[in-house]
Amino acid sequence: MSIQQLKELFGSQEAVLELVQLENGELALRNAGSENAPLVTIQFNDEVKKLLGENTPVVAQNMIQAALAGLLEKEMNELQAEIFDQQPKHFS
Numbered sequence: 001m002s003i004q005q006l007k008e009l010f011g012s013q014e015a016v017l018e019l020v021q022l023e024n025g026e027l028a029l030r031n032a033g034s035e036n037a038p039l040v041t042i043q044f045n046d047e048v049k050k051l052l053g054e055n056t057p058v059v060a061q062n063m064i065q066a067a068l069a070g071l072l073e074k075e076m077n078e079l080q081a082e083i084f085d086q087q088p089k090h091f092s
Helices: 003-010 046-084
Strands: 017-021 027-031 040-042
Touching: 017 046, 027 046, 040 046
Parallel strands: none
Antiparallel strands: 017 027, 027 040
């Protein structure tokens, strides 16, 4: 997924996202104040919820941050590869 695709998904470059708990217990990432379907949902089984306790939302938040960081790193690596793979027009 490219940066442009993320901008289109979030609706703008400066999206405000929120992590909320849905009625069914899933944690959902969505645009703040939006009633649209969540961008991401995370569901832990009962055993993991018991193990994590009140830290469950923190773990979900870290999972989302790691995923976004991975996407951004991938995009930057591809951008750098495109720059370095181009032949210069003039050699000095």
